[in-house]
Each structure stands twice: as structure tokens, then as C-alpha cells.
Amino acid sequence: MKVLILGGVAAGTKAAAKLKREDRSAQVTLITKSADISYAGCGLPYYVGGVIEERGDLIVNTPEKYAALTGVTVYTLREAVALDSEAKTVTAKNLETGEDEVYDYDSLVIATGASASVPPVEGVELSGVFTMRTPDDAIGMRAYLEEKNVKRAVVVGGGFIGLEVAENLKDRGISVTVIDFASQLLPNVLDPEMAGYVKRHLQKNGIRVITGTKAEAILGDNQVSDVRTSAGTLPCEIVVLSAGIRPNTGFLAETGLEMFKGTILTDGGLRTNLPDIYAVGDCAMVKNRLTGAPQWSPMGSSANMEGRTLAQTLAGKEKCYPGVLGTGVVKLPGLNCGRTGLTEAAAREAGFDVETVVAVTDDKAHYYPGSDYFITKLIADKKTRRLLGAQVLGTGAVDKMTDIAVLGISMGAVLEDFDNMDFAYAPPFSTAIHPFVQAVYILENKLGGDLISMTPAEYAAGKAEGYRVIDVGQEPSIRGALHVDLGKVNGPIEGLDKEDKLLLVCNRGKRAYFLQNRLRYFGYTNTVVLEGASYFNEVRVGAPGAAVSPEEITRVKGLGFLFDKRTQDRFNARVITRNGKVTAEENRAITEAAELYGTGEIAMTSRLTVEIQGVPYDNVEPLREHLAKAGLETGGTGSKVRPVVSCKGTTCQYGLIDTFELSEEIHERFYRGYHNVMLPHKFKIAVGGCPNNCVKPDLNDLGVVGQRVPELEAENCRGCKVCQVENACPIKVAKMVDGKLVIDQAQCNHCGRCVGKCPFNALMNYTDGYRVYIGGRWGKKVAHGRYLDRVFTSKEEVLDVIEKAILLFREQGITGERFADTIDRLGFEAVQEQLLSDGLLQRKSENLSAQKHLKGGATC
Incomplete structure (x- = not known):
């Protein structure tokens, strides 16, 4: 039996290797367009981020090793260009010689995969524009990032790969904006409310996300400088196109193969409509395991399983590929996301009588160090109570939650089948009742009428109109809501009529459910629990102008909104600029935001940050969204590196260095790059162009001053x-x-x-350089900084010293003290010795991964 396989990544190599193990006599030939085979396509973003260090780690097998290991004949750099199904031949171009070669077969397996889809926009040919599909893409991108010292990136596409690339770019200290034409991230993967949570989380973690936005053109002379979108122009030095993929099937257009939108239609045996021709992997259309409808699921996992199943079929075994569930998992900054089965919309479209629940549960014993949460959405059929889908968000092992759902859906499980499943339990791993089972219990309670609830999607759509919000948290946390102490409810609540429409909200949902249970017993007939509680939903109560709780004042302060104490609900929003330097378009966006969401007034802080004045609490998120579309963000508060301030630099008659250029580099590397690094207190940096001290560099935690050292002859x-x-x-x-x-x-x-x-x-002669001051402060307690003994002659030396100072403050500072206090306690000479050596940089990873200063001391 001669079997010819086209394609050498996941499905093709798996089919070939398994077939040779099943039938050693089979003559299996594999041809592939690439010079590589069996590479780790899903690992490419992590090579870009440096998590995977070596290129060789991306290559699972070389052609030579694979051929020796399996017995498969491998020809690389061969591109299939024609198929003659009657003659049973494939014509391929030898990409080394340019000649055509003809291969015959008894059975043909098409596993040609897919390529990155490049949107038809101007500028995609510019240097700095990349796709993310092959090892060469990742290798080229990482080299470009390092060579060009890239600081800003735009990722076009908010799917799995786009978000993984965004995370890895951010981990390199690059400012990242993700845009997507769809109205949500991960379209057709997550339901809108789950995707909305992901978007909010990414934004809070320093990745700008702009949905419902189309990339219109990539701008620049020879290399990228900006991306023009339907929401404005975004400056950047690199663009990653991750807007989907297209099957590599163009050469099959006139062959008679039955296709749909470029994918090859297959049956349960992975057969095509032409005799002895099969298709697997990213080029093949299989079926949905639940509905039986055709489904394209270009995932490395399903490609491998399709290849393995087909090999057994070709070897004569009775095998059938049952279809896919669209299972996937993705790692994001501080959040993991898993999903399987049908979304709520897909389940309704398929004709199911759908019920859903969103549940927030502990991911392990709450008292165990490192415990956190799962947000789980379950989709089920009301009539049959069959599980149809699951979506899970959390900081931990969302894959195990997803895999439980995969098993249940694949086995046709109904909800009750999970009730007493004997899942593994120990405090470091799980809760006594498994978190997946807890989510099932909540959905069973809802289906049985024991829980009357409102979904996050219903809440966002306005279904809570007319309801009075009852805060059931352990402490009051919802502005304008009536707080009820659950432990004291032993009868009707004074001031609440039993016919009132009451929306019960706590932090995660459990206390609200307990209160509903009691109130129903006491005769309250219109109580509804908000699923996901305040943990998942943005709960707003009361008329505009109502007082904002201390907890919310603290929370939005972390977003860059400082409370105006003369009001009950207004804030001044700090818009981060590059040392007060904004483009005309950015300035228009700031002005529009001030008019739309504030008083219309704009102020400049002493650190050259723009403040939009008088923003009502309810306008906080709309204002942030408006600014994000122009590539701007709010922030600059908390126990972190603060935005940099500098003088006019080379535009001043005394200026010795380009302070704008240096301050912007410091801003990108340390304000953005250290955005999530908690310090004992705030850390302010100033850059002065000359010793005139205009921006008081010696009164900041760290100051850089331009120097011109005369050389006397x-x-x-x-x-x-x-x-x-x-x-x-x-x-x-x-x-x-x-x-x-x-x-x-x-x-x-x-x-x-x-x-x-x-x-x-x-x-006549001189040396230009930089002097670094450490330990200055102003405010309640003024201290002048002292300069290090060395005058530094290179910018990189200065940047290294700044990083060492930040690392020293984090490692050796005491929570609540300023850097000046740390220097006084340790001694200037001891601090200087560390800043002029490399120990702090060598300990960087350990330092930054430590859970330190989670509550800092910055008060302004």
C-alpha cells in the first residue's frame, strides 16, 4: 500500500508515524513545503516572549530524525501544486530546483494545514509587520524586537494566538494594544459577558483592548510607525497580524473535491468525496461532536487525533472520528481561560432549550496559600439536563475544569451525573466539593427553582431596572445599596416590603443565595440573585451623584482617578503622557474626553501628566474606553514607578542631553515595563538636561542630570x-x-x-555624560538626593542603574518607606556599591516573582 501524505506539521506527521506502526509494510511518503517538520506552532508566542529560549526547542523533530525513527520517507521543500484523482498522482514543485515532481499513491492524505490570513490593508509589506504561524515568523519577530528596541506594538486580532502574543510582548516590557473588528475578544469562543470580563482584566493589567475596530492602514516609511484604525491612529514600531487563518487548499480548486470556504469536507472516516483521498488537520472540515453539524476546528490537539485515527482506518481498523468540541485553553496575564462545547448562542441556534449559570468558586481550599477563584459558565439543555458547554476563567488550572466538561459532554452526561463524582481533593489542589461540581449544583438549583437568579448578560442588558440592590457582602461595598448583615437576618427586614423587587448581590454569590433562601421563607416573593456577583459584574446603584464607598475610591485611584474631596462622586483622571508630550490627535482625544465625561477642564500636574477634571464616578469606565481608542491610558498612582518628568532638554540653551528621548525610554522601560511591580512606596524619576536643576532631579527618588565634563589641557x-x-x-x-x-x-x-x-x-575637549542622584524627596518631608560617584558616559549604563535602584527598593525597602528612608537605613555607600555592581540584576527574576509590598505606602 502506497500512502502519500501532503503536509508535515501536526496531522500529517502523526498520521504517517502511526500508520507505519500499524502496518510496517506500508510505503508511506510525506512531502512538505517547509524545510521543517513537526514544529511546535502553539509555542511560537512563547519563543517571542523568551519563555522558550532556543529556536531548536520549537522543532519537535528534524526530517532526518523523524524518518529514521518512523520509517517514513520524507521530502521537504516540496509544494503540492496539482492533484489528478483519476490517475492517482500529485504534482509537487521542488522549491530547491524549481522542477516539478510527480508522486503516485494508493491512498492520499491531505494535511496541508493553514496559513495566516493577511488583511487587505495598505502597508502590510512594511518592515515590522509580522504574522505568527511558523518558526521563521517567531524567530524574525524576536530578532526585530531586540534589534529595533521596540517599545510599542499593535496586535490585530483578539483570538487565542493574538492574545498569547500580546501577553508575551507585554512581558518583554512592550506597550501593547490589541484591536479586533468583532464586538468582543475571542468571538465564537466565549460568550460576550465572559469575553467582557477578559477585556476588563487585560486592560487592568496594562494591555489596551479596542474591539469593534477595523485596521484601515499600516503607516510608515519603509518600517512601521503607526496603524490607522476606524477608532484613530495608534503609534507603534511593530504590528502583529493575527486576524485568523486560511486553509492551504488553493491548489485543489479544480480537482472536484467538495469544499466549503477553503476547507475540505470529510465524513466520520475523514474521507473526502473523491475515492481514496482523505483530509485531516487545519485544512479539513470535520463535524461538531454534539450537533453533528460541520465544524472547522484548527487546533493542534484535534489535528493530532485526526491524524492518529485516520492512520488506524488506513490500516484496516474500524475507527470513526467522532468530531470536535472546539476545546481550547489560553494563558493571559494573570488569567487563564478554557472552553469547550457550545456557546450559549450556538446552543440556542442548534435548537436546544438552553439554561446557563455563571458561578464564582474557590479553586482550592480558601485557607491554602495561593488559593484564588474560578469563574465558570455552564450551558445545559433544560429538558434533558444534558451538559452542552463550559467556559472557565481563573488564575489556576482552568484546564482541569475544562477537561471535566469535555469528558462529561463526550459521554453524554446530564448534570446529575456529576453530583457525587469522587474527584481528587486535598487543600493544595481543590476544594472538598470540587469547584466544577459546585457550579453544577448551582445550575441544578436554578433549574429546580431553589435559586432564582439573573445572569450577567441579563444584568448588562438592563433587566435589573426597577430592582432595589441589596448588598449582602461581609462589609458594605456597593455604593447606594442597602447593606444587609446575613448573620442577623432571622425575620423580615425593616424597611423592605415583601413585594419589593430585590436584587441580592454579594462578592461571589453564595451569601446572596443564602439570603434569598431565608427571605423566601419569610415571605419575600421577588428576590433575585445576581450570578457572578460583584466579582464578575460591574454593579452600579443609585442616582448619579451618590456617595462613593471608600473601597471604590481606593479601587479607581489605582486606575489613575483621584477623588475630589469637595464632592461625593467626582474624580480627576490622570492621563499618562510621554513627559507632557502628546500628538495633535491624542490632544483632541483628551479634549473630547474632558468634554464628554468631565467638566471640560484640563490641568497639568507638576509631573507633566494631564488631568481631566471633575469626572463623575459613573463616567470612569467610559472615559477610559474613549482614551484607549486613541492609544492613551490613565494611571500614575500607587506604590509603583511613576510617570517620568523632564525639562526641555535640547531645546533649552543650556541643554546637554535629549531629555525627551531619554525620559520616553525610561517611561517605556520602567513605567510601562514595571507596571505591575509593587514597591514599598511610589518611585519618582526626573531627567534634567543640565545642572540648572529645573525639574529638581535631586528632589526625586532618582534623578538623572546631563553632564559635560571639561577636559583641561x-x-x-x-x-x-x-x-x-x-x-x-x-x-x-x-x-x-x-x-x-x-x-x-x-x-x-x-x-x-x-x-x-x-x-x-x-x-576644547569634553565628555558628555549623566550624573545619577538617589534619595531625593519633596512633600511632607524634604530630602535632597546625593549623586553617585561615577559620571556615566552611556545611556545604557544609566538605564541599568535606574533598574538596579528600583530592584533594590523592592528587595530591601520596607513597605511604607520612601526610597530616601531605605538609603538612610542601609547607608549611602552600601547602596552605591550595589548600584555599581550586577548582583541586583542577577536576582531580578527571583525579586520580581516574590509576593512583596502587596499593600504599599503611597498616599498620593
Whole structure:
């Protein structure tokens, strides 16, 4: 039996290897367009981020090793260009010689996969535009990031790969914006309310997300500078196109193969409509395991299973591929996401009588260190009570939750089948009643009428109109809501009529359910529990202008909104600028935001951050969304690196360095790159262009001052009675002593004003550099910083010292103290010694991964 396989990544190599194990006599030939086979396509984003360090780690097998291991004949750099199903031949072009080669077969397996879909927009050919499909894509992107020192990226596409790339770019300290034409992230993967939570989470973690937005053009001269979108122009140095894939089936267009939108239709045996021709992997259309309807599921997992099943079929075994569930899992910054089965919309479209629930549960014993949560959405059929789908968000093992659902759906399980499943339990791993079973119990309660609830989707659509919100949290946390202490409810609640429409909300949902149970017993007839509670939903209560709770004031302060104490609900929003430097388009966006969501007034802070004045609490999120569309963000508060401030730099007559360029680099590397790094207190950085001290670099936690160190050539001094150098020195450090010019370097501030003033060339040469001050502060307690002994002559040295200072403050500072206090406690000489050596950088990973300073000391 001659079996020809087209394609050498997942499905093709799996089919070939398994077939040779099933039937050693089979003549199996594999041809592939690439020089590589069996590469780890799903690992490419992690190579970009540096998690996978070596290119070789992406290659699962070389052609030579694979052929020796399996007995399969492998030809690389062969592109299939024609199929003659009657003659049973495939024509392929040898990409090394350019010649056509003909391969015959008894059975043909098409596993040609898919390629990145490149949107038809202007500028996709520019340097700095990448797709993410092959090892060469990832290798080229990582090299470009390093070579160009990229600081800003735009990812076009909010699917699995796009979000994984965004996370890895962010981990490299790059500012990332994700745009998607769809109205939500992960379309057809998550339901809108679950995708909405993911979007909010990404934004809180420093990744801008703009949905419902189309990329219109990529701009730049030779290399990328901006992306023009339907929501505005986004500056960037790299663009990642991750807007989907298309099957590599163009060469099959006139062959008679039955296809749909480029995918090859197959039956349960993975057969096509043509005799002895099969298709597997990303080029094949299989079926949905639940509905039987055709479904394209281009995933590495299903590709491998399809290849294996087909190999057994070709070897004569009775095998059938049952279809896919669209199972997937993705790692995001501080959040994992898993899903399987039908979405709510797909289940309704398929004709099921759908019921859903959104449940927030512990992911392990709540008292165990590192415990967190799962947000689980279950979709089931009301009549049969059959599980149809699951979507899970959380910081931990969402894959195990998803896999339980996969098993249940595949076995046709109904909800009650999960009730007493004996899942593994120990505090480090799970809860006594497994979190998946807890979610099932909540859905069973809802179906049985024991729980009357409102879904997050219903709440977002306005179904809570007319309901009075009851806060059932352990402490009051919902502005404008009536707080009820659950433990004290032993009868009717004073002030609440039993016919009132009451929406019960707690932090995660359990206390609200308990209160509903009691109130129904006491005769309350219109109580509804909000699923997902305040943990998942953005709960707003009361008329505009109502007082904001202290908890909410703290929360939105972390977003850059400072409470105006003269009001009950208004804030000043800090818009982060590049040292006060904004484009005309960004300025228009800020002005529009001030008019739409604030008082229309804009102020500049002392640190050159724009503040939009008088933003009502209810306008906080709309304002952030408006600014995000222009590539802007709010922030700059908390115990973190603060936005950088600098003087005019080279536009000042005394300027010695380009302060704008340096401050922007510091901003990108440390304000953005260290966005999630908690410190003992705030850490302010100032860049001064000269020793005139305009931005008070010595009154910041760290200051950088431009230097011009004069190089005196004493042998050229003529001992003039009137020394031009002495006259030029503004601080009178240059002096004539015994007929010779002397400059006391210990007192010289390196302003450079003396350079070139001597007519006899005694002072023509100089060295440009940077002086670094540490330990300054102003405010309640003023302290002048002290400069390090070295004058640094390269920008990279300065950036390294800044990073070391931040790392030292995080590692050795005490929560609540300023950097000046840390230096005083440790001693300046001890701190300087560490900043001038490399130990802090060597300990960086361990330092940043430590759970430290989770509650810092910054108060403004």
C-alpha cells in the first residue's frame, strides 16, 4: 500500500508515524513545503516572549530524525501544486530546483494545514509587520524586537494566538494594544459577558483592548510607525497580524473535491468525496461532536487525533472520528481561560432549550496559600439536563475544569451525573466539593427553582431596572445599596416590603443565595440573585451623584482617578503622557474626553501628566474606553514607578542631553515595563538636561542630570591675566592659581559653559555624560538626593542603574518607606556599591516573582 501524505506539521506527521506502526509494510511518503517538520506552532508566542529560549526547542523533530525513527520517507521543500484523482498522482514543485515532481499513491492524505490570513490593508509589506504561524515568523519577530528596541506594538486580532502574543510582548516590557473588528475578544469562543470580563482584566493589567475596530492602514516609511484604525491612529514600531487563518487548499480548486470556504469536507472516516483521498488537520472540515453539524476546528490537539485515527482506518481498523468540541485553553496575564462545547448562542441556534449559570468558586481550599477563584459558565439543555458547554476563567488550572466538561459532554452526561463524582481533593489542589461540581449544583438549583437568579448578560442588558440592590457582602461595598448583615437576618427586614423587587448581590454569590433562601421563607416573593456577583459584574446603584464607598475610591485611584474631596462622586483622571508630550490627535482625544465625561477642564500636574477634571464616578469606565481608542491610558498612582518628568532638554540653551528621548525610554522601560511591580512606596524619576536643576532631579527618588565634563589641557594655558574660562564659569570653580588654570572636579557641576572659551585651546575637549542622584524627596518631608560617584558616559549604563535602584527598593525597602528612608537605613555607600555592581540584576527574576509590598505606602 502506497500512502502519500501532503503536509508535515501536526496531522500529517502523526498520521504517517502511526500508520507505519500499524502496518510496517506500508510505503508511506510525506512531502512538505517547509524545510521543517513537526514544529511546535502553539509555542511560537512563547519563543517571542523568551519563555522558550532556543529556536531548536520549537522543532519537535528534524526530517532526518523523524524518518529514521518512523520509517517514513520524507521530502521537504516540496509544494503540492496539482492533484489528478483519476490517475492517482500529485504534482509537487521542488522549491530547491524549481522542477516539478510527480508522486503516485494508493491512498492520499491531505494535511496541508493553514496559513495566516493577511488583511487587505495598505502597508502590510512594511518592515515590522509580522504574522505568527511558523518558526521563521517567531524567530524574525524576536530578532526585530531586540534589534529595533521596540517599545510599542499593535496586535490585530483578539483570538487565542493574538492574545498569547500580546501577553508575551507585554512581558518583554512592550506597550501593547490589541484591536479586533468583532464586538468582543475571542468571538465564537466565549460568550460576550465572559469575553467582557477578559477585556476588563487585560486592560487592568496594562494591555489596551479596542474591539469593534477595523485596521484601515499600516503607516510608515519603509518600517512601521503607526496603524490607522476606524477608532484613530495608534503609534507603534511593530504590528502583529493575527486576524485568523486560511486553509492551504488553493491548489485543489479544480480537482472536484467538495469544499466549503477553503476547507475540505470529510465524513466520520475523514474521507473526502473523491475515492481514496482523505483530509485531516487545519485544512479539513470535520463535524461538531454534539450537533453533528460541520465544524472547522484548527487546533493542534484535534489535528493530532485526526491524524492518529485516520492512520488506524488506513490500516484496516474500524475507527470513526467522532468530531470536535472546539476545546481550547489560553494563558493571559494573570488569567487563564478554557472552553469547550457550545456557546450559549450556538446552543440556542442548534435548537436546544438552553439554561446557563455563571458561578464564582474557590479553586482550592480558601485557607491554602495561593488559593484564588474560578469563574465558570455552564450551558445545559433544560429538558434533558444534558451538559452542552463550559467556559472557565481563573488564575489556576482552568484546564482541569475544562477537561471535566469535555469528558462529561463526550459521554453524554446530564448534570446529575456529576453530583457525587469522587474527584481528587486535598487543600493544595481543590476544594472538598470540587469547584466544577459546585457550579453544577448551582445550575441544578436554578433549574429546580431553589435559586432564582439573573445572569450577567441579563444584568448588562438592563433587566435589573426597577430592582432595589441589596448588598449582602461581609462589609458594605456597593455604593447606594442597602447593606444587609446575613448573620442577623432571622425575620423580615425593616424597611423592605415583601413585594419589593430585590436584587441580592454579594462578592461571589453564595451569601446572596443564602439570603434569598431565608427571605423566601419569610415571605419575600421577588428576590433575585445576581450570578457572578460583584466579582464578575460591574454593579452600579443609585442616582448619579451618590456617595462613593471608600473601597471604590481606593479601587479607581489605582486606575489613575483621584477623588475630589469637595464632592461625593467626582474624580480627576490622570492621563499618562510621554513627559507632557502628546500628538495633535491624542490632544483632541483628551479634549473630547474632558468634554464628554468631565467638566471640560484640563490641568497639568507638576509631573507633566494631564488631568481631566471633575469626572463623575459613573463616567470612569467610559472615559477610559474613549482614551484607549486613541492609544492613551490613565494611571500614575500607587506604590509603583511613576510617570517620568523632564525639562526641555535640547531645546533649552543650556541643554546637554535629549531629555525627551531619554525620559520616553525610561517611561517605556520602567513605567510601562514595571507596571505591575509593587514597591514599598511610589518611585519618582526626573531627567534634567543640565545642572540648572529645573525639574529638581535631586528632589526625586532618582534623578538623572546631563553632564559635560571639561577636559583641561593645562599645557596650553598661557596664564592670561583675564582668563575667559574663569569668567565663563557660573559657579566660580574654574580659577587661576599661580598663573595656571585649575578646575576643582569635586566642585565642578559639569555644566559645560567653560568649554571652548579659551582662545589657546586649553579647554576644547569634553565628555558628555549623566550624573545619577538617589534619595531625593519633596512633600511632607524634604530630602535632597546625593549623586553617585561615577559620571556615566552611556545611556545604557544609566538605564541599568535606574533598574538596579528600583530592584533594590523592592528587595530591601520596607513597605511604607520612601526610597530616601531605605538609603538612610542601609547607608549611602552600601547602596552605591550595589548600584555599581550586577548582583541586583542577577536576582531580578527571583525579586520580581516574590509576593512583596502587596499593600504599599503611597498616599498620593
